[in-house]
Amino acid sequence: MKYSLAHKTSRLVIALTFVGLTACGSDSPKTQELTLLAYESFTPPAGAFDAFTDQTGIKVTIALSGDAGEMVAKASLTAGNPEGDVMWGVDNTFISRATDSEVFDGEPVAVDYGDVCVNYDIAALAERGIDAPQTLDDLLSSQYASMLVIENATTSSPGLAFLLATIAAFGDDWPNYWEKLIDNDVLIVDSWSDAYYTSFTRYGGDRPLVVSYATSPPAEVIFADPPMAQDAPAPTGVATETCFRQTEYAGILRGTNDPAESQLLIDYLISKDFQTLLPESLFVYPINADVELPESFIKYAPLISQPFTLASEDIATYREVWLEQWSDIALR
C-alpha cells in the first residue's frame, strides 16, 4: 500500500512537472503563427503568404469574418481582445467607426483601392440606339428612364458608395437629385449580386445600367464564357464621372500578443510581392505604386482620374441621418 501510494505520488509529481514545463515552454519560443482577419470575399490566390512564411518563419492563418460591415461590427465589439492579430479590408466608409472604437494599435495603412461606378451594357444600349451616360446628371435624362438598377444603400456597400458619390457631388442638394432619380424610374434592389445577376441586361434582366465597379469590365473579359476574341473590347463600360472611391485599410489589432510580428505582416501586405496578386484576384488596384498593373486592367479598366470622395469622419458622423433621409426618398 505504502509503495503504491508513493509510486502514485511520484507519478503525479512527474506529470505535474511535465505539464508545468510544457506550459512555460509554450511561452518562450517566438510565435510561429499569426491570424489575419478578413472579409468573406478575401480570396488571394493559393500560396499568397508562402513568401512571407519563407522570409520570417511565421505562418499566416486567414480567419474570415462575414462581410466588411459585419467584420467591423465584430471588431469594434472585441476591441482590445481581438479575434486575430491583423485585420484586412476595412474601407473608408467604415474606417472611422473602427478607429473610434480603438480597434487598431496605431494607424491603419491603406492597402488597395477601387471605384464604385455606374456600368453599362454596351450591346444593350446599342440595340436601343442610345449613347452611354457619363455623369450623374446624365442619369436624370429621360432617355435613361427605367434603365438604371442600383443597390439598397442601407444594406449594400456599393449602394452606399453610390449614395455617397451623389452627396459628394451635390452637397446639401442631394435629396433633390434623388427625388429626380426616383422619378426617372430607377430600380432599387437588395444587393450587388441581385442587381448584376438578376436585373442587369447582360444577365437576362431588363436594365442596361447598373451600379457596379470600375473593374467589372476586366472581370467580364477574364471570366467570359465563351472566351472573348483576342482584341475584342470589353462587353460593359463605365460611366467615369459617377464614381466613388473606396480605399481599404489594414491594421494591427489592439490586444495582439505579437505586435512586432504583426508589423512584419503589415509590411508584407503592402510589399510588391503581395500587392502584385491583388488586381486579378480581388479586382482592386494595388496601393503600392511600384506594382505594374496586369494587361487586363490596362486594357479594360478605365482610369478614374477624378472620383468623388468624402472624409471618413463625415461618413461616420452623418451615415445614419443620410441613410434615413435616403430611405424616406427612395424606399417609402
Add this chain to the structure above:
Amino acid sequence: MSTLWTRLASAPALVVVAVSTAIPLMAISVQHIASVDIFAVWQRPGVTDALFFSLWQGMLSTVLTLAFGLFPTWVLARYRFAGRSILVALVTVPFVLPTIAVGAAFLAVLPTSLHRTTWAILLAHIFFNISVVVRTVGPLWRSVDQGLIESAQTLGASPAQVYRHLLLPIARPAIISAGSLIFVMCFTSYGIIRILGGPGLATLDIEIYRRAVQLGDISGATVLGITQTLCIACAFAWWSRSQGAQFSKIGDRNSARALNRSSRIIVFLTAAAFTAPLGALIFSSLHTRDSWSLTGWKVLFGLQDIRGLSIDLPSSLATSLVYALAATAIAVPVGMAATAFARRHWIHTAVVLPLSTSPVVLGLAILITYDRAPFDFRSSRLLIPLVHAAIALPFVMRATIAMGNVIPPDLRHAAETLGASPWRRWLNIDLPLLRPALATGVAFSLAMSLGEFGATSFLTRRNSSTLPISIANLFSRAGDIPRSTGMAAATLLIFITGLLVVSVDRRSYS
C-alpha cells in the same frame, strides 16, 4: 433512481440551448441594454413597421403553407407510387437553397408582374416550408388505420366529414407543431424577403441587421433582437398549450394505396411546382450567353483552372458535410431524448430560442461571451455545428412529439406493469415506433446545417468555408464563369441534400 434519469433526459437539450443561445443572449443584454432607452429604440423610423410586417406576413405565410401543404401531405402519406421518396426529398431540398440562387430559381419561373411583391414572398415561403407540414403531419396520417376511414365511409360520411371529424382531430397537434415552426421561420425570414420583396419591405431580422452592421448600433440591435426572441417564445408557449392530444389507433403499415385521379393531380402539381425552380437553377448552371456550356461544372470540380477564381470546392464541401453530420449527431439524440419523457411545455418553448434569434445578435452575443480563457470558444471548430444543432433542435423535437402521440398508452402501461424501467420502455417500445420521426429529425438537421448561412457567415471561421458561403463568394464576382460556377455549386448542394434525404428516408420514413 429511474425518475432521476428520466428527469435528466432533457438536460442535454437544455445545455445545448443554454450554451449556444441563452447564456450569450443574457451576456449581451447585460452589457448592451442597460445603457439604452428601450422606448427610443422602438420609436426610430422603420422599427414598428418591421415588427408589424414580420407579424402579418408570418401569420399569413403560415396559414397559406398549411392550407396548401396538407394536400401533398395527405397524398404522400396515404398513397403508394413510384418516385414517392424522391418527391419527399424534392419538397425538402428548398430548405438549403442559397439566397442568391433563390433569385435565379424563383424569379425565373415567377411572372414578372409578381416580382418584388408581397405575393412573391408568400409563394416563396410556401415553397420553402411545405416540407415542414409534409414531414410533421405526414407520419401521423400514415399511421391512421385504413379500416377506420373505410368504416366511416360505410356509415355514410362524405370525404369532407371524414376529414373534419377524423383526420383533422388526429393531426391537430402535428398541424399546430408544424404551424408554429413555420411561423418562426417566416417571422424571421431574411434572404427571401431581401431578394424577392424589394427594398422597402423589412422584417425585424433585417432591421436588426441594418442597425448592427450598417449603423453600428449594437445596443439598438440587441434591444430589437431580444424583443424578437421574446415575442416568438411567447407565441410558442401559447401554442404549446394545445399539445398532447392523444390518439392511439396504430394502423397497419401496408395501408398505402395506389393513386386515384385526384391524388394523381396533386402529385403532378407538387412535382411541377418543385421541379420548375430547380430546373431553372440547373439551366442557369449550364447556359451562358446564348449557348450551352459545361464550364461552370468543370471549374466547380477543378477540371478547368480559371485565373483569379480560387474556390476550393473539395474543402468547402467537406467542411459542410462534417458540420452537417456533427450537427445531426448532436441534434437528433439530444432532441429525441428530450421528448422521451418530458411533458413540460417550457422545454419546448426553450428549444425554439436559437431558431428565433437573429443570427447577427446571436453571433455578436457569442463573440462577447466566450472571449476569455478558459471559455475562449470564439474560434472553436465545434461552435458552428453546435449552433446548427441548436437551430435544428425544435424540428427534431416537434416531429418526435407529433409521432409520440400515436403510441398507444396501453402498450406503455403494459410494459410498465411488467416492470420495465422508463428508459427500457422508451428504447423497446417508443423508439421503434418513432422511426419516421427519427428520419424527419435527421433530414431536417442535415438540411438545416447544409443550407445555414446567417450564423455561419457571421461567426469567424479559420481556413474553412461552407458550401453556401463559397457560393455567396462566387456570386460576388462579375462575369459568366463565376455566375455559372455559383449556379452549379447551388445545384450540387441541392443534389447532395436530396441524396442524403432520400437515403435517410429509405431507411425509416417509408
